[in-house]
Amino acid sequence: MTVRRVAPKPTKRANVRFVDTNVLIYAISDETEPVKVARANEILLATDLGLSVQVLQEFYVQATRESRPDRITHERATSLIDTFRGFPVQDVTAGLMLAALDTKTRFQISYWDAAIIEAARRLGCGVVLTEDLSDGQDYAGVRVENPFRDC
Numbered sequence: 001m002t003v004r005r006v007a008p009k010p011t012k013r014a015n016v017r018f019v020d021t022n023v024l025i026y027a028i029s030d031e032t033e034p035v036k037v038a039r040a041n042e043i044l045l046a047t048d049l050g051l052s053v054q055v056l057q058e059f060y061v062q063a064t065r066e067s068r069p070d071r072i073t074h075e076r077a078t079s080l081i082d083t084f085r086g087f088p089v090q091d092v093t094a095g096l097m098l099a100a101l102d103t104k105t106r107f108q109i110s111y112w113d114a115a116i117i118e119a120a121r122r123l124g125c126g127v128v129l130t131e132d133l134s135d136g137q138d139y140a141g142v143r144v145e146n147p148f149r150d151c
Contacts, residue, residue, distance in 0.1 A: 016088070018120035019043065019051045020130035021058040023147065024084065028063060030070040035151040043129060043147055052090040052119035054112070056081050090119040107139055117142050 026033070026040035043049070062068070063077050072080075090096070096118050103114035113132060117139045120128045127145050135146035 016048050016050050016123060016125045017046075017145075018116070018123060018125040018128045018142075019049050019055065019087070020116055020128060020132060021055050021062065022131050023129055024051075024055065024059045024080075025062050026148070028070075028072060028080070033151070036148050039147055039151055050088040050090065050120070050123040050125055051084065052116070052123075053092050054115055054119060056084060056089070059084070088123055090123045092119070096122060103139065109133070 023040050023043055026036045027044055029037050029040075031037060060077050060081060063072050063080075064074060065071060092115070096115065099118040099121070100111060100115040103109070103117055104111050107114070107117075109117075116128060116130070116133075120142050126141065127143050129145055129147045131146045131148050133144040135144060135149050137144045
């Protein structure tokens, strides 16, 4: 059986940038990397950002993990998630998952990275702020920008 996938039609938001988990994690990190901490917090002051449920899930897991030296409490993490929800948040849907599977195959990246790209596309973001993918790489109209490249 052949399943036909229809490309998502993004909701265009002028100049909205998608924030990956590492930006959120740096924002709450101790001062071992002060330039990255400052840059992450500067980014989060902007109003032109979007993210996804996947990013919020990853943030919670990484921020509260027991092996993290500067881990935060469940209560603090959920409070921050409530704050982050002030930005547009893309749900993880079956359609997004199928698009991510195609993107994974097309660009030979991990499923999780492909899901970030596709969540950004669904929000109408032309840029993903992350250090986890190649800076400047374009994924069929969604470009990666490493906000920490000069840090």
